[in-house]
Amino acid sequence: MKNWRNAVFGTLVAKEILETVLDLRFVVATLLCVVLIPLGMYVSREDYEQRLTAYQREHETYRQRHGAPEWAGTDIEAQGFRPPSVLSIFASGLDPFLPDKVITSHSGVFRTIKEPSADSPQSFLFGKIDFLFNIVFVVSLAALIFTFTCVSGEREKGTLRLVVANSVPRSRILLAKIAGKYIALLVPFTLAVLIALLILDASPDVSVASSQVWPHVLTILGATMLFLLGMVCLGVCISTLTRRSMGSIVLLFLVWVILVLGVPRISPMIAESLCSTESQTAVSTNKQSVADDIENEYYQTKRQTIDVKWQEEDKEMWRTVSEMSKDIMARVRSSGREPVKEDSAEVNKFLKARNRELEDKYRPQVARLCEEYRKRLAKEIKRVEHDHRDRMSVQHSIATNLSRISPMCCYAYIVAGIASTGVAEPDNFIRSAQRYQDLMEEILYSKFIMRAKDSWTLVEGFDHGKPPAIPDMTYVQPTLAGAMRAHWLDVLLLGLFDVLFFALAFVRFNRYDVR
Amino acid sequence: MLGTLIKKEIAETVLDLRFVIVTLLCVVLIPLGMYVSRRDYERRLAAYQTEHQAYRQRHSEAKLWNVEVQGLRPPSVLSIFASGVDPLLPDKVITSYSGLFLAVKEAGTDNPHSLFFGKADFLFSMAFVMSLAALILTFDSITGEKASGTLGLMVANSVPRTHILLSKIVGNYVVLLIPFVISIQIALIVLSVSPDVPVTSSGVWPVFLIILAVTGLFIFAMVSLGVCISTLTKHSMNSIVLAFFAWVMFVLGIPKISPMIAQILHPIEAATVFRLAKETIVEDTEKEFDQQRDRLLKKCFEEQAAPADDMTQLPPSTEEGKKARADYEEQVVPSVQTTHG
Numbered sequence: 001m002k003n004w005r006n007a008v009f010g011t012l013v014a015k016e017i018l019e020t021v022l023d024l025r026f027v028v029a030t031l032l033c034v035v036l037i038p039l040g041m042y043v044s045r046e047d048y049e050q051r052l053t054a055y056q057r058e059h060e061t062y063r064q065r066h067g068a069p070e071w072a073g074t075d076i077e078a079q080g081f082r083p084p085s086v087l088s089i090f091a092s093g094l095d096p097f098l099p100d101k102v103i104t105s106h107s108g109v110f111r112t113i114k115e116p117s118a119d120s121p122q123s124f125l126f127g128k129i130d131f132l133f134n135i136v137f138v139v140s141l142a143a144l145i146f147t148f149t150c151v152s153g154e155r156e157k158g159t160l161r162l163v164v165a166n167s168v169p170r171s172r173i174l175l176a177k178i179a180g181k182y183i184a185l186l187v188p189f190t191l192a193v194l195i196a197l198l199i200l201d202a203s204p205d206v207s208v209a210s211s212q213v214w215p216h217v218l219t220i221l222g223a224t225m226l227f228l229l230g231m232v233c234l235g236v237c238i239s240t241l242t243r244r245s246m247g248s249i250v251l252l253f254l255v256w257v258i259l260v261l262g263v264p265r266i267s268p269m270i271a272e273s274l275c276s277t278e279s280q281t282a283v284s285t286n287k288q289s290v291a292d293d294i295e296n297e298y299y300q301t302k303r304q305t306i307d308v309k310w311q312e313e314d315k316e317m318w319r320t321v322s323e324m325s326k327d328i329m330a331r332v333r334s335s336g337r338e339p340v341k342e343d344s345a346e347v348n349k350f351l352k353a354r355n356r357e358l359e360d361k362y363r364p365q366v367a368r369l370c371e372e373y374r375k376r377l378a379k380e381i382k383r384v385e386h387d388h389r390d391r392m393s394v395q396h397s398i399a400t401n402l403s404r405i406s407p408m409c410c411y412a413y414i415v416a417g418i419a420s421t422g423v424a425e426p427d428n429f430i431r432s433a434q435r436y437q438d439l440m441e442e443i444l445y446s447k448f449i450m451r452a453k454d455s456w457t458l459v460e461g462f463d464h465g466k467p468p469a470i471p472d473m474t475y476v477q478p479t480l481a482g483a484m485r486a487h488w489l490d491v492l493l494l495g496l497f498d499v500l501f502f503a504l505a506f507v508r509f510n511r512y513d514v515r
Numbered sequence: 516m517l518g519t520l521i522k523k524e525i526a527e528t529v530l531d532l533r534f535v536i537v538t539l540l541c542v543v544l545i546p547l548g549m550y551v552s553r554r555d556y557e558r559r560l561a562a563y564q565t566e567h568q569a570y571r572q573r574h575s576e577a578k579l580w581n582v583e584v585q586g587l588r589p590p591s592v593l594s595i596f597a598s599g600v601d602p603l604l605p606d607k608v609i610t611s612y613s614g615l616f617l618a619v620k621e622a623g624t625d626n627p628h629s630l631f632f633g634k635a636d637f638l639f640s641m642a643f644v645m646s647l648a649a650l651i652l653t654f655d656s657i658t659g660e661k662a663s664g665t666l667g668l669m670v671a672n673s674v675p676r677t678h679i680l681l682s683k684i685v686g687n688y689v690v691l692l693i694p695f696v697i698s699i700q701i702a703l704i705v706l707s708v709s710p711d712v713p714v715t716s717s718g719v720w721p722v723f724l725i726i727l728a729v730t731g732l733f734i735f736a737m738v739s740l741g742v743c744i745s746t747l748t749k750h751s752m753n754s755i756v757l758a759f760f761a762w763v764m765f766v767l768g769i770p771k772i773s774p775m776i777a778q779i780l781h782p783i784e785a786a787t788v789f790r791l792a793k794e795t796i797v798e799d800t801e802k803e804f805d806q807q808r809d810r811l812l813k814k815c816f817e818e819q820a821a822p823a824d825d826m827t828q829l830p831p832s833t834e835e836g837k838k839a840r841a842d843y844e845e846q847v848v849p850s851v852q853t854t855h856g
Contacts, residue, residue, distance in 0.1 A: 024753055028760045036768065043775040061791055065798070097602065097630050099620075114620035115790070122777075124600045126770035127633070137767055145759055149752065246655070247532065249755055253651050254536045261643055262544065265635035268628035269551040281562040281606065285569050292573070399628040409632075416631070423627040 009172050012163070016180020020146060021187075029142040030188035036138055037192035040129040042199050044089040047128075049205050051084040055100075059472075068469045076444065078104045080436045080473020082429060085420040086206055087216055091132035091412075093421030096124065102433035102473060106445045107291045108377045110437040111284075112429070131196070132415050135224055136260060136408050140231045143185055144256055147235025148248040150177045151509065156245060161514040174236065174509050178502065182232045189228065193221065215480050216418050223418075226494045227411040233501035234407075240508035263406035271399035277391040283384065290380050298373040302366065310362045317354045321347055374446060378438075385434070389427065396423065407497040410490040417487045420477040424486065428478070436473040443468050517678050520669075524686025528652060529693075537648040538694035544644055545698035548635040550705045552595040555634075557711050559590040563606075584610045592712055592719060596726055597638035602630060613797045637702070641730050646737045646766055649691055653741025654758040655751040656683045662751060680742065688738045695734065699727065740765075808847060815843040 020026050059081050066079075080102045088095045099112035127133065154160040163173055197217075201208045208214055238255060242248045278286075324347050332339045400423065403409040416422035444467065478486070528534055567587050574585075586608045594601045605618035633639065660666035669679055707714045714720060744761060748754045816826055816839040825836030 025756045028756050032760065032763060039772065039775070043778070046778070058791055061795070094627055094631055097627075121600055122770070122774040124603050126774070129768075129771035129775070133767075133771075138763055141759065141763070145756065153752075245752070246659075250533045250536055250651070253533075253647065254540070257540060257644060257647065261639075262540075262635075264632035265629075265639070266547065268626055268632070269547065269635070271628070272551070272554070272626065279558055279562040281566055285566050288573075289569065395626075396628065399626075403628065403632075412631070423631055426627055 008166075008168055009176055012168070012173060012176030013180045013183070016150070016177055017184050020181060020184035025142075025145055026184060026188075029139075029146065029185070030191070032138055032142065033134075033188040033192040034195065036129065037131065037134050037189075038195040038199055040131060040134050041089065041196035044092070044128065044130045045200055045203050045206060048084060048086065048089050049203060052205055055081060055083055058101075063472075066470060076467075076470075077106075078436070078440045078444070078470045080104070080433065080475070082432075082473075082475050085477055086213060087220075087419035088421050089200065089206070089419075090130060090217075090220055091416045091419040091421050092128045092130050093132070093416035093419060094423065094425055095421040096128075098421075098425060098429055099433075102429075102436060104437045104440045104445075106448060107295070108374065108381050108437070108441070108445075109287050109291050110433050112433055131220075132412060132419075135227065135415075136412060139185075139189060139228060140260065140408065141256060143181075143228055143231035144235040144238070144252050146185055147177075147181045147232055148239050148252045149245045150181060150236055151239035151512065152242050152248045153239070153245045155243065155512075155514055164514050170510050170512075171506060174502075174506055178229075178232055178236055178505075181236070182229055185228060185232060186225070189224075219480060219484070220415050220418055223411060223414045223491065223494065226491075226498065227407060230407045230494060230498045230501060233498055233505060237501045237505035237508070240505045240512055243513070259406040260408050264403055264409050264412070267402035267405075267409075268399045270402055271395050274398055275391070275395040277395055278388060283388045287381055287384050290384060291377060294373060294377045294380060298369070301373075302369055306362055306365050306369065310358060313358055317351070317358070320354075321351055324350065371446070374441075378441070382434075385430070389430075393427075404490070404493055407494055410493045410497070413490045414483075414487045414494070417478070417483040417490075418480065420483075424478075428476070432473060432475045439471065443471070516674060517682055520674070520678060520682030521686045521689070524656075524682050525690055528687055528690040531652075533652055534690060534694075537652065537691070538697070540644055540648065541640075541694035541698040542701065544635060545637065545640050546701040546705050548637060548640055549595065549702035552598070552634065552636045553706055553709050553712060555598075555629075556590060556592065556595050557709060560711055563587060563589050566607075586610070593722055595706070595712065596636060596723075598634045598636050599638070613801070615793055615797055637726075641733065642766060645691075645695065645730075645734060647762055649687075649734055649737035650741045650744070650758045650762055652691060653683070653687045653738055654745055654754040656687065656742050657745035658748055658751045658754045659745075661749070680746075683742050684735075684739055687742070688735055691734055691738060692731070695730075811846060812839075812843050815839040815846070818842070 062079055062081070066076075082098065082100055082102075085095070097114070099114045101113050101115075103111045103113060105111070151160065154163075164170065197208055200206050206213070208217065234255070235252070238251050239248050242251055325344070328343050328347065329339065332343055400413070413422060417424065420428075484491070570585060570587070588604065588606055588608075591601070603620070605620045607619050609617045609619060611617070655662075657666065660669075666679075670676065703714065706712050712719075714723070740761060741758060744758045745754050748757060812826060816823065816836070819835045819839035819842070821831065821833055821835035821839040825831040825833055825839070828836065831837050831840050
């Protein structure tokens with residue numbers, strides 16, 4: 001009995017596969033997959049190679065011209081560059097919007113720059129046809145097109161009642177449909193992916209077999225197959241909800257628009273309405289204002305507490321010099337000779353010694369005050385950043401959780417997260433930029449003491465003729481384990497969606513009137 | 516007869532479940548997208564005004580030696596309808612003495628989810644949702660009637676085939692305009708509530724009318740395409756597959772593939788490489804200018820037999836040094852003009 005049931009199941013699966021493969025839909029889906037996926041991969045690869053070359057050239061030029069400065073001045077603003085992620089070939093995500101470099105500064109406020117690119121405005125206007133796009137828009141729609149008539153269509157043709165009449169359990173019929181359609185969908189998908197991987201491997205800059213790439217690619221493919229299974233189950237579920245193919249197509253259209261176009265775009269809107277935050281421009285302006293205020297306060301305090309005393313003692317010194325000069329001139333005139341250069345030697349010696357005394361007395365005070373204000377500035381800037389990031393993270397959290405209603409969003413988060421182009425990447429960049437600013441602060445910027453606006457002196461012991469080499473910014477891209485830890489919930493949800501759609505289809509199909 | 520056929524098409528489509536779903540989608544998505552685009556525009560306008568004001572306050576007194584004048588780009592009010600490449604356009608330009616200007620896009624991404632998934636603005640709603648709706652409403656206009664047998668009856672009544680076709684196109688088009696007009700009216704109310712969006716101003720409403728006219732033309736084209744697809748097949752199932760294929764190619768495929776093909780046929784250097792080349796030229800020219808200036812200074816001092824120490828003194832302490840400096844100043848200004856020219 002068990003063998004018979006297995007044989008029937010196998011037969012049903014084979015029937016579904018054959019039916020799908022002989023349909024026009026299969027030809028169209030295969031054509032679309034085999035054209036769009038490899039083509040998208042080819043263009044993404046070319047784009048990556050171009051970005052990598054541009055990054056390497058800019059980085060190298062910068063290192064040659066500014067990497068080892070011969071003289072340290074306050075005009076040095078160390079720059080860090082963001083390398084392109086090789087996996088952005090699969091999902092461009094937020095990559096076109098992320099800054100390319102960070103410019104640190106003495107003021108403690110770093111700037112992040114996105115180089116405006118006029119490479120292809122049409123690409124920006126219409127978007128890129130990367131792997132993620134193809135799966136989410138094209139293959140998911142193809143999956144629904146394959147399956148929306150698998151129950152309602154068979155009912156209309158009359159074959160469904162014949163199958164049920166053969167005392168085949170309905171659960172097996174349903175499973176056979178899902179399995180058959182899924183296998184049929186995997187044929188063009190696998191073919192397209194194989195061609196795409198060959199195209200990728202042909203590039204000298206991309207090594208698919210390297211340990212930094214193949215585990216990620218396998219994980220992306222695994223997530224894709226889970227997502228496509230969900231779409232197949234959804235299509236079958238839609239088919240069980242209606243009695244006619246026309247009803248199925250209408251419901252399919254509504255569901256696809258809501259899940260793929262509606263939910264992802266509406267969730268950020270709702271999140272912004274519930275929890276609005278300042279724009280990044282406003283935060284940058286705020287940081288600059290804070291920096292200006294603290295700088296002005298520093299100069300004012302320095303003027304009131306140190307400069308006043310220094311100037312007083314300086315004036316006293318010049319009074320003494322003036323009196324000494326008068327005495328020397330009187331002595332020289334009384335001796336009846338013309339004054340010579342050596343007469344002022346005593347005065348010069350006194351001046352030099354007294355200047356040295358004053359420098360030794362007041363410079364450490366200026367250095368301490370400068371250090372205190374520098375720390376305060378760094379603390380305030382970080383506070384502004386943290387406040388903004390905290391508010392943003394609440395908004396992002398709401399947007400992310402709302403969008404997880406759609407399996408497409410869960411899938412997109414997983415793939416983009418693995419490709420380092422996801423919604424968490426801007427924060428990652430800002431953290432890297434802050435680390436770089438702190439490093440430059442430690443090795444270079446803290447060696448300069450602000451005396452007045454545009455006037456600096458050096459910390460004791462620092463030789464500005466032998467400055468340290470400018471280090472590179474360390475940009476940390478998340479590892480595969482890190483990405484999976486960050487997106488374990490999305491993987492779980494994808495699995496749950498598969499189970500949910502199947503369960504709904506199962507419940508509906510058990511009560512489905514096959515007449 | 517044409518009128519009767521059109522009325523029949525309208526009645527048939529309006530009573531279909533598809534019309535209800537399309538109306539629901541339009542009436543929800545279009546005003547909602549307009550509301551969010553409007554909020555986004557207000558925020559960008561406020562950010563621009565704040566930054567512009569702060570810049571003018573901080574740099575109202577220019578210091579000659581460190582001026583890098585900045586220009587700021589105001590947001591366009593019509594970007595509410597189509598965000599387009601606006602998220603990627605630079606926010607400001609920083610000019611400089613070297614002759615190079617730097618176009619800067621302010622750091623960070625304000626709303627990464629919006630940028631990740633895209634915005635549901637008016638353009639998106641029309642290009643993706645309305646176009647798909649047009650195809651869904653019309654893909655079985657011929658094949659469906661053939662399957663139900665009513666097409667044969669109509670043709671048998673010696674109704675010209677052109678009338679039948681025209682009635683299908685016009686009827687479906689009129690039906691599709693109903694949810695479109697309702698949703699546009701709601702969207703306009705949403706827009707006019709904002710103090711920052713002058714819908715009735717002469718800079719906005721004529722452009723808005725043109726946008727609506729072009730959208731009407733686009734919807735007509737999609738309805739015609741749907742009817743055309745229906746005439747190419749014998750069964751509704753084949754029609755829907757062909758409609759799906761056509762939609763993917765026209766809406767998703769061709770717009771994204773054309774820049775790729777253009778890049779392959781005519782590749783160009785990345786903008787970064789081009790900018791680096793310009794900067795290298797400027798730096799090299801400036802270095803050469805500095806070297807020439809030093810040589811000129813040395814030559815002037817040698818001609819006047821002034822002491823070499825005086826070259827670094829400002830003003831020079833000897834008479835010869837002062838003459839040499841004067842000669843140098845006279846000659847260096849034309850050199851500066853040549854270099855910057």
